[in-house]
Amino acid sequence: MSLLDLDTDQRAEFAARIRKDYEELQARNLKLDLTRGKPSSEQLDIGNPLLSLPGEGNFRDKDGADVRNYGNLKGIRDIREIWSDLLGVEYEEVAAGDASSLNIMFDLIAFAHSFGTQDSERPWSEEEQVKWICPVPGYDRHFAITEKFGYEMLTVPWLEDGPDMDAIREAVKDPQVKGMWVVPTFANPSGHVVSRDVARQLAEMETAAPDFRIIWDNAYAVHTLTDEFPEVIDVVALAREAGNPNRFLHMSSTSKITFAGSGVSFFNSSTDNINWLLGTQGTRGIGPNKVNQLRHALYFGDAEGVRAIMRKHASLLAPKFSRVLEILEKNLGEYDVARWTEPKGGYFISMDVLDGTASRVVELAKNAGIALTEAGSSFPLHDDPNDRNIRLAPSMPSVEDLEVAMEGVTTCVLLAAAEKLGA
Amino acid sequence: MSLLDLDTDQRAEFAARIRKDYEELQARNLKLDLTRGKPSSEQLDIGNPLLSLPGEGNFRDKDGADVRNYGNLKGIRDIREIWSDLLGVEYEEVAAGDASSLNIMFDLIAFAHSFGTQDSERPWSEEEQVKWICPVPGYDRHFAITEKFGYEMLTVPWLEDGPDMDAIREAVKDPQVKGMWVVPTFANPSGHVVSRDVARQLAEMETAAPDFRIIWDNAYAVHTLTDEFPEVIDVVALAREAGNPNRFLHMSSTSKITFAGSGVSFFNSSTDNINWLLGTQGTRGIGPNKVNQLRHALYFGDAEGVRAIMRKHASLLAPKFSRVLEILEKNLGEYDVARWTEPKGGYFISMDVLDGTASRVVELAKNAGIALTEAGSSFPLHDDPNDRNIRLAPSMPSVEDLEVAMEGVTTCVLLAAAEKLGA
Numbered sequence: 024m025s026l027l028d029l030d031t032d033q034r035a036e037f038a039a040r041i042r043k044d045y046e047e048l049q050a051r052n053l054k055l056d057l058t059r060g061k062p063s064s065e066q067l068d069i070g071n072p073l074l075s076l077p078g079e080g081n082f083r084d085k086d087g088a089d090v091r092n093y094g095n096l097k098g099i100r101d102i103r104e105i106w107s108d109l110l111g112v113e114y115e116e117v118a119a120g121d122a123s124s125l126n127i128m129f130d131l132i133a134f135a136h137s138f139g140t141q142d143s144e145r146p147w148s149e150e151e152q153v154k155w156i157c158p159v160p161g162y163d164r165h166f167a168i169t170e171k172f173g174y175e176m177l178t179v180p181w182l183e184d185g186p187d188m189d190a191i192r193e194a195v196k197d198p199q200v201k202g203m204w205v206v207p208t209f210a211n212p213s214g215h216v217v218s219r220d221v222a223r224q225l226a227e228m229e230t231a232a233p234d235f236r237i238i239w240d241n242a243y244a245v246h247t248l249t250d251e252f253p254e255v256i257d258v259v260a261l262a263r264e265a266g267n268p269n270r271f272l273h274m275s276s277t278s279k280i281t282f283a284g285s286g287v288s289f290f291n292s293s294t295d296n297i298n299w300l301l302g303t304q305g306t307r308g309i310g311p312n313k314v315n316q317l318r319h320a321l322y323f324g325d326a327e328g329v330r331a332i333m334r335k336h337a338s339l340l341a342p343k344f345s346r347v348l349e350i351l352e353k354n355l356g357e358y359d360v361a362r363w364t365e366p367k368g369g370y371f372i373s374m375d376v377l378d379g380t381a382s383r384v385v386e387l388a389k390n391a392g393i394a395l396t397e398a399g400s401s402f403p404l405h406d407d408p409n410d411r412n413i414r415l416a417p418s419m420p421s422v423e424d425l426e427v428a429m430e431g432v433t434t435c436v437l438l439a440a441a442e443k444l445g446a
Numbered sequence: 447m448s449l450l451d452l453d454t455d456q457r458a459e460f461a462a463r464i465r466k467d468y469e470e471l472q473a474r475n476l477k478l479d480l481t482r483g484k485p486s487s488e489q490l491d492i493g494n495p496l497l498s499l500p501g502e503g504n505f506r507d508k509d510g511a512d513v514r515n516y517g518n519l520k521g522i523r524d525i526r527e528i529w530s531d532l533l534g535v536e537y538e539e540v541a542a543g544d545a546s547s548l549n550i551m552f553d554l555i556a557f558a559h560s561f562g563t564q565d566s567e568r569p570w571s572e573e574e575q576v577k578w579i580c581p582v583p584g585y586d587r588h589f590a591i592t593e594k595f596g597y598e599m600l601t602v603p604w605l606e607d608g609p610d611m612d613a614i615r616e617a618v619k620d621p622q623v624k625g626m627w628v629v630p631t632f633a634n635p636s637g638h639v640v641s642r643d644v645a646r647q648l649a650e651m652e653t654a655a656p657d658f659r660i661i662w663d664n665a666y667a668v669h670t671l672t673d674e675f676p677e678v679i680d681v682v683a684l685a686r687e688a689g690n691p692n693r694f695l696h697m698s699s700t701s702k703i704t705f706a707g708s709g710v711s712f713f714n715s716s717t718d719n720i721n722w723l724l725g726t727q728g729t730r731g732i733g734p735n736k737v738n739q740l741r742h743a744l745y746f747g748d749a750e751g752v753r754a755i756m757r758k759h760a761s762l763l764a765p766k767f768s769r770v771l772e773i774l775e776k777n778l779g780e781y782d783v784a785r786w787t788e789p790k791g792g793y794f795i796s797m798d799v800l801d802g803t804a805s806r807v808v809e810l811a812k813n814a815g816i817a818l819t820e821a822g823s824s825f826p827l828h829d830d831p832n833d834r835n836i837r838l839a840p841s842m843p844s845v846e847d848l849e850v851a852m853e854g855v856t857t858c859v860l861l862a863a864a865e866k867l868g869a
Binding site for chain 1: 482484485487490493494495496497498499500501502503504505512513514515516517544545546548549552553556559560561571587590591594595705706707708726729730731732733734735736737738
């Protein structure tokens, strides 16, 4: 029954039992980590053929260029073709880079900040104040970038089918609002997926700033936990049709497909935006790591090759997500002090605990040897106004460790709730 | 005899002969390229073992970390040890990155521009004007970066043992002068080497700006054309001893040791500077491509392994440089209309032709199917005030093509000189 419905004596009895559970938990001297969305060793093993690719003698791309030498800012045809096919977007509108799409996202903002976009009246650094829309809960590393540049972050809530469009439409009436973060597929941390309808509204809405940009970080575009792959929306085409061709900066990478920090990143956007980015990338350097692009193209073969790899990842990840959800339901379901998302893909489960107890849950877990992502980390400036959200990252530990950790976490959730309710 | 000493008739006769040579040159319909300092296919072949490294089963660094996963902004011990040993600098003062040291140089300036250095009173973007010292002739891609950020570029001449210290000491009295480019070893394009004495003067000199930085781009630190390797000066230690610990940003990379765009870059500087860089790199991303770092560490083995590779490069490059110098001497030596450097390493020969004729030489060569680096490209804003300097890049063509190209280039030099002298 709901913890909220217990009378004082029942609560005291409940609290005593949970305190005992917690003491037993502490006595186990655990050392478990649920903090980050890192792939496990078993997942990384899937990519081991990459360790000896492209293989001696393989150093020419499809266009005959020697990938061992300098050049080609936009990346080699081999990998760009596979990726545009996988995403279902225009080949010419995809550039391939080094390992990290986060690097490109930072640079997109850094270049707009120092030099302005092609649609800007001035560099963003010369604006009195730049504001940025941040759907919450969201990805901490996104918010860290806009924080670094001193941008005011306007939070809008995530709804089931995407960020709250009414709040966004209101916000973009302000010309200081220059952009927005969004993880459209299996969002970090909720696992929500932006619907085609919301994507179209984002493409079509009027914005006061002529250089308004949506960083559409499709980090989990093909990262399903089931047999089905989500639809990848060609937002660049949607925006072109809506007369806002430069609106979307569609990012993705192989980071949780092959190896985490040594894959290939992709930038899908209007030719105008790609030329704008490469214009400054061409001052910053001579071109991406093309040997690594060829290595990946040979490993994937084609878009179906990527999907085959993702099915292997799903077979390792899905049991972990299931087990977490089972334990949450088993231990917390009846007490009405927590709710959580049930994602069909991605790397996270977002859990809301009793208001005002998230920090305490993380502290209790830490004191029992279970590292959770810091409370508030899915919010700009790490400020969760309700102190309620906790991001769970089930990918890295073994199923056995995960079970132990989650049994512990649920004890902490209940103990924090009991404390909060004065028991 | 010197072209300048000929009388009118002799000049006319000379000009007629050279015009005929040029017509014959044009008739050959050449298509040769001496523009960029790219390694040749034969040089790239040296690195082919990298194409199947690190090899299946090799994914742990010396510290036991799985290089396939996220993390480690400073780079793995394996490659940092080899590199600090090779350069003779402190291990703790070396960070290893992705392929491009130019990327890091851009970022160092971009981060100082947007956020300021730890020694800055404010972000450089908020200075009324930032000025930057540019020894000339120098590296075009350096100048393109400071141009991009709108910095005023102050040229100082290269002397035999380094950039002109008197001019530099005068320039740094201005607090708007925030930094300086220099390629200390086998400089692009002159091949000059900065002496230990000049390096010490740079370390010791007083500067009005507390956040003055020297980007010490040691791109050719071990790129000898002889059996001898140049001394690598530990400028970070020199500057520490001089009480200016954060002055030098010492850059290098494997770009012309292994593959050109897919190697490992290195940043050697004070711990304070490394922490400052990694502070923002940690917002920009999660870490460098560590698989590629391990790949390189396994390929090199140790510092002596790097030197062994460089001897192979020298055996391919030295005959090309020799042939260029022989043809220059044979065809131009007696006429007193050109002088050139005779580098002991690096990728370029710097040639000064008769004042006011460099653009014409490049144009004549182009019209005969020989691509030379654009005249002026070794100067900020591509402005060679004397229109005299031409950068020759002998690395890429075969010796046979190089001979044909250089015979042609010398014809163009003589024809342009004859035209200039009114013959």
